[in-house]
Amino acid sequence: MDYTPTQSGFRQRKLQPNMRLRSPVDGLQGSQLFEDTSGAAHGLHRGNQQAGPQAAGLSSQSILSDPMSNMALAYGSSLASQGREMVDKNLDRFIPISKMKYYFAVDTVYVGKKLGLLVFPYMHENWEVSYQKDTPVAPRFDVNAPDLYIPAMGFITYVLVAGLALGTQNRFSPELLGVQASSALVWLIMEVLAVLLSLYLVTVNTDLTTIDLLAFSGYKYVGMIVGVVAGLLFGRPAYYLALLWCCAAIFVFMIRTLRLKLLSEAAAEGRLVRGTRNQLRMYLTMSIAAAQPVFMYWLTYHLVR
Amino acid sequence: MAFTLYCLLQTAILCVNAVAVLHEERFLSKFGFGVEQGVAGFGDDPGVKAQVLTLIRSVRTVMRGSNEILID
Numbered sequence: 001m002d003y004t005p006t007q008s009g010f011r012q013r014k015l016q017p018n019m020r021l022r023s024p025v026d027g028l029q030g031s032q033l034f035e036d037t038s039g040a041a042h043g044l045h046r047g048n049q050q051a052g053p054q055a056a057g058l059s060s061q062s063i064l065s066d067p068m069s070n071m072a073l074a075y076g077s078s079l080a081s082q083g084r085e086m087v088d089k090n091l092d093r094f095i096p097i098s099k100m101k102y103y104f105a106v107d108t109v110y111v112g113k114k115l116g117l118l119v120f121p122y123m124h125e126n127w128e129v130s131y132q133k134d135t136p137v138a139p140r141f142d143v144n145a146p147d148l149y150i151p152a153m154g155f156i157t158y159v160l161v162a163g164l165a166l167g168t169q170n171r172f173s174p175e176l177l178g179v180q181a182s183s184a185l186v187w188l189i190m191e192v193l194a195v196l197l198s199l200y201l202v203t204v205n206t207d208l209t210t211i212d213l214l215a216f217s218g219y220k221y222v223g224m225i226v227g228v229v230a231g232l233l234f235g236r237p238a239y240y241l242a243l244l245w246c247c248a249a250i251f252v253f254m255i256r257t258l259r260l261k262l263l264s265e266a267a268a269e270g271r272l273v274r275g276t277r278n279q280l281r282m283y284l285t286m287s288i289a290a291a292q293p294v295f296m297y298w299l300t301y302h303l304v305r
Numbered sequence: 306m307a308f309t310l311y312c313l314l315q316t317a318i319l320c321v322n323a324v325a326v327l328h329e330e331r332f333l334s335k336f337g338f339g340v341e342q343g344v345a346g347f348g349d350d351p352g353v354k355a356q357v358l359t360l361i362r363s364v365r366t367v368m369r370g371s372n373e374i375l376i377d
Contacts, residue, residue, distance in 0.1 A: 179309075186308040201356045280353070 103148035103211060105138040113143045114150055118222045119246065121253040127260055144257070148211065151218020158184060158221045158299075161228050165303040168232060184299055191217050191295065195288055199262075202280050206261050216254065220292045223250050224300050231304035239304045247293035254289035324361055325368035 091097065117124055129144045130137050139147040159181045166172040192213050199206070223246030231239025263281050 182310055183308045186310060186313045189313060200360070201353050203356060 099209075099211065100148065102136075102138060103146070103215065105140050106147050106149045107140050110139055110143060110147070111150060114147070115222060117143065118150075118219055118253060119226065119249050121249055121256065124256075127256050129260075146212050146215035148215050148218070151215055151221060154218060154221030154225060155181075155184065155188075157225050158228075161225050161232075162303055165228055165232055169305060187295060187299065188214070188217055191291065198284055198287075202277075202284055204262050204281060204284070208261050216257065217292075219253070220250050220296050223247065224296050227296070228300050228303050236304060239300075243296065243300065247296055250292045250296070251289050254292055255285060258285045258288060321364060321368065324364045327361065327365070 127144055130142045136142075136145055139145040139149075159177060162180045163172060163177045166176055192210065195213050195217070196210065199208070223243070226246050227239055227243035230242035262285050263278065
């Protein structure tokens with residue numbers, strides 16, 4: 001509605017340069033090209049009438065005033081959309097984007113509850129992930145479901161806090177941020193690979209996917225950040241105290257979460273089940289959980305001096 | 306301490322190479338992995354050792370696939 005007075009203005013200004021061009025160039029070709037692009041926009045339906053001439057008017061008004069540039073613009077945009085389709089199709093082969101969307105379906109309440117759970121898991125009673133017709137419920141609706149938002153944010157925050165900590169000790173340089181980030185990433189990847197290998201060797205039939213393991217391994221960054229920040233604010237004793245608390249919390253969190261996924265149902269309920277296989281699984285759960293505090297200390301002790 | 310991603314890649318390649326070049330007669334037979342001994346149990350408890358042997362054998366098959374084609 002607003003555009004109709006200016007629309008005629010645009011159209012007027014658009015017609016003038018084209019009339020200028022039409023005289024020196026072959027009049028027939030110029031007019032055909034021009035009429036093609038805007039004629040299609042006009043001919044589609046009345047709804048596009050406002051958008052089409054206005055967009056063409058804007059572009060012609062700014063720099064491009066001849067119909068060849070309009071063609072080039074249309075060709076370029078079609079190329080771009082083709083390129084985007086190709087990228088989407090090939091990217092989906094390496095990184096399953098639709099599966100990743102599940103892990104990022106979080107909201108503020110979930111993040112708050114999960115962070116509280118990571119620091120104080122002792123009061124929480126029901127650790128099972130609820131399902132909805134064979135598919136796990138999105139993290140938004142179930143606080144026990146693993147997500148990738150907290151690990152991703154935690155990783156980035158860890159790198160930034162590490163830079164801050166190094167800066168307070170006058171050991172900072174911008175390359176160190178990259179070094180810290182890649183180092184922490186490498187440790188994460190190695191831990192996930194080690195856990196995958198050990199799960200394969202013990203032949204656990206579990207529905208833990210690789211991304212789930214990545215999420216569980218990324219939860220320790222929260223404890224690391226809390227420890228380092230406490231160390232920065234209050235000195236070394238506070239760092240050790242906070243780290244100890246977070247290590248214990250992560251240990252309990254991992255055991256309670258992994259127990260339901262790795263152990264057989266009878267053992268998960270707490271009953272003693274004999275057999276080497278259950279024992280192996282128990283040891284595996286304990287060692288995965290015990291590796292977390294080790295990594296937490298290893299990745300932060302050089303930051304707080 | 307300062308590991309890079311390239312370092313991880315190097316480590317992975319070296320480990321896979323190490324698994325691929327394990328010699329059957331001299332080394333693996335001492336651990337009970339011979340060419341004759343197959344995977345006996347198909348029950349639901351293969352055990353850690355059988356899994357390790359399966360893993361080693363599959364890595365070597367994948368890594369040596371092209372070699373066997375060349376020799377034949």
